[in-house]
Amino acid sequence: MKIRTRLILWYATILIISLIVMGIGTYEEVAEQMEIEHRRHLWENALHETGEMVVSAGMPAVALGLLGGWWITRRAMRPVTALTEAVEKIHDRNLREQLPRTGNGDELDRLTEVFNTMTQRLDTSFQRIREFTLHASHELKTPLTIMRGELETALREENFTPVQKERLLCQIDEIERLAKIVDALTLLTKVDAGQVQLNFELVQLSDLVEESVADMKILAQPQNIQVKLNECEDISISGDRHRLRQLLLNLTDNAVKYNHLNGTITVSLRRNEGFGEIKISNTGAGVTPELQPRVFERFFRGDASHNSAIEGCGLGLSIAQWIVLAHLGTIQFVSEPNKLTTVTVRFPAIGGNSQRA
Amino acid sequence: MRVLVVEDEKKAALFIRKALQAEGFAVDVCHHGDEVLTAVKATVFDGIVLDIMLPGRDGLSVLKQLREQKNRTPVLLLSARGEVNERVEGLNAGADDYLPKPFAIAELVARVRALGRRGTEPQSPLLRVGDLTLDTVLHRAERRGKYFDLTAREFRLLEFFMRSPGRICGRMSIIENVWDYDFDPGTNLVDVYVKRLREKIDDGFEPKLLHTVRGAGYVLRE
Numbered sequence A: 001m002k003i004r005t006r007l008i009l010w011y012a013t014i015l016i017i018s019l020i021v022m023g024i025g026t027y028e029e030v031a032e033q034m035e036i037e038h039r040r041h042l043w044e045n046a047l048h049e050t051g052e053m054v055v056s057a058g059m060p061a062v063a064l065g066l067l068g069g070w071w072i073t074r075r076a077m078r079p080v081t082a083l084t085e086a087v088e089k090i091h092d093r094n095l096r097e098q099l100p101r102t103g104n105g106d107e108l109d110r111l112t113e114v115f116n117t118m119t120q121r122l123d124t125s126f127q128r129i130r131e132f133t134l135h136a137s138h139e140l141k142t143p144l145t146i147m148r149g150e151l152e153t154a155l156r157e158e159n160f161t162p163v164q165k166e167r168l169l170c171q172i173d174e175i176e177r178l179a180k181i182v183d184a185l186t187l188l189t190k191v192d193a194g195q196v197q198l199n200f201e202l203v204q205l206s207d208l209v210e211e212s213v214a215d216m217k218i219l220a221q222p223q224n225i226q227v228k229l230n231e232c233e234d235i236s237i238s239g240d241r242h243r244l245r246q247l248l249l250n251l252t253d254n255a256v257k258y259n260h261l262n263g264t265i266t267v268s269l270r271r272n273e274g275f276g277e278i279k280i281s282n283t284g285a286g287v288t289p290e291l292q293p294r295v296f297e298r299f300f301r302g303d304a305s306h307n308s309a310i311e312g313c314g315l316g317l318s319i320a321q322w323i324v325l326a327h328l329g330t331i332q333f334v335s336e337p338n339k340l341t342t343v344t345v346r347f348p349a350i351g352g353n354s355q356r357a
Numbered sequence B: 001m002r003v004l005v006v007e008d009e010k011k012a013a014l015f016i017r018k019a020l021q022a023e024g025f026a027v028d029v030c031h032h033g034d035e036v037l038t039a040v041k042a043t044v045f046d047g048i049v050l051d052i053m054l055p056g057r058d059g060l061s062v063l064k065q066l067r068e069q070k071n072r073t074p075v076l077l078l079s080a081r082g083e084v085n086e087r088v089e090g091l092n093a094g095a096d097d098y099l100p101k102p103f104a105i106a107e108l109v110a111r112v113r114a115l116g117r118r119g120t121e122p123q124s125p126l127l128r129v130g131d132l133t134l135d136t137v138l139h140r141a142e143r144r145g146k147y148f149d150l151t152a153r154e155f156r157l158l159e160f161f162m163r164s165p166g167r168i169c170g171r172m173s174i175i176e177n178v179w180d181y182d183f184d185p186g187t188n189l190v191d192v193y194v195k196r197l198r199e200k201i202d203d204g205f206e207p208k209l210l211h212t213v214r215g216a217g218y219v220l221r222e
Helices: A003-037 A042-088 A107-157 A162-192 A205-223 A241-257 A316-326 B010-022 B033-042 B059-068 B084-092 B105-117 B152-163 B171-179 B189-202
Strands: A201-204 A226-232 A236-239 A264-272 A275-283 A330-335 A340-348 B002-006 B026-030 B047-051 B075-079 B097-100 B126-129 B132-135 B140-143 B146-148 B210-213 B217-220
Touching: A003 A042, A042 A107, A107 A162, A107 B010, A107 B105, A162 A316, A201 A205, A201 A241, A205 A226, A205 A236, A205 A241, A205 A264, A205 A275, A205 B189, A236 A241, A236 A340, A241 A275, A241 A316, A241 A340, A316 A330, B002 B010, B002 B033, B010 B026, B010 B105, B026 B033, B033 B047, B033 B059, B047 B059, B047 B105, B059 B075, B059 B084, B075 B084, B075 B105, B084 B097, B097 B105, B105 B171, B126 B152, B132 B152, B152 B171, B152 B189, B152 B217, B171 B189, B171 B217, B189 B210
Parallel strands: A226 A264, B002 B026, B002 B047, B047 B075, B075 B097
Antiparallel strands: A201 A236, A264 A275, A275 A340, A330 A340, B126 B132, B132 B140, B140 B146, B210 B217
16 A cells, blocks of 8 residues: 555544544533523434534535645655656666755655665676676686687697697687687676667668578588578568677577487568567477576576587577667577477567558 | 787787798787887888787777878787777778687788788689689689589688688688678587588599688688
């Protein structure tokens, strides 16, 4: 129950009690008067008079009181409502913005001040985390570059046996993998800090989907996975071509990696209520329902024991989600373990509401 | 070809220098951003390898000033941040190429070499490596009378290899030129495509033309 409603109810109760008190008082006064004057029909007359007084004077007073009370509580609660609305708008990106203060020194002004200090502290610690990750990724890349360079130089200059050579080459592969993780992490940190800008232009979504299906067929060949493009409508959206390609390649890669031998992948692009809807379904182990809400989390890799053989760093879907959200779209992950896993991405289509006959 | 390497990490500067010298480049090294402008006044370089993160002045501001002084020496930017916007920023500031760290040495060498060639080579419509020919006008690849059925992407990949025969093509430059991606796809897409292309142009022929250089990339040579 809202504070305002509660206050009004209490107020109404108090008014009704005072009305009753007033009725009893009036009744006794009137009864006394009657006794002095006529000493006849005492009881009925007194009751009648009292009732009339309560109805004609008391009720309007109560109504007026309630109306006044409603108005006062509304006024009193207005700053609270305003504060709530302002606080509601706070999220991790605009912590630096301060709530406006009335400056009149009342309880709510104090509360606002406390809120402001709190968000400031939050902002500082968020900032520190972001800076840490940005610096960390930069500081990690330099030694990686040196390690890789040294290994390559050694490989070229020294005479190693094939076994030794293979070992060094494996190290280079691992350095490359580490570099990819650092890359992905840097990108996501920059995204968090609002430092990544997209270049929006008119993009023919169907072209990108066809292109990624072609790549998918190639990637799927070694595992003999069948790739089918069911439907590919002509749909344009406003988007960043590179990021959309990255998104599709991420999803393509997952559909192949988490598939099984002789599996299938089906892709479709169609118009659905003003949205361009891309659906990518693949066979494979899938993700259990209790883990599904976590697939977009960073470094989430499903059941680690199953996936340790699959290369990847668990940041692909986080990046995919960012790309979709940055295009004002939605992404949905539905998986039936050991049957079908479907990722559905929807983007606002240009001219999306026009129904074609 | 004389190259200036600007890199503050001494170890990195050392292996870059070694690698370039091994390929026959004359290499000068400086570790500080401020030294670049004096160095280019004293010597004429054919290319500059410039790290973005430098003590004193960062690479981008050095590059901007270089271009303001009408110095047109080709510049390859190196960056440890390796992030999309930075690449665009670097190219806008007047860089000719951009390479994110950590890189394969072969990739660096190939790009430095490309700096010298930039814009000077005519684009011939008929390419030939050994007995393999590629007609970029008719979109036809042929080896000893046999025509290959190539997809559009395989064709672009083959064309890319044939335009720099005998030189190692790094994964990143393949991704940039054939796929037009500005990010590392993190998949084995390139490897799978190259494998398919190799099956088409090399299976049943001797000598093999398309070779893998582990840890570096691919090379098409006789």
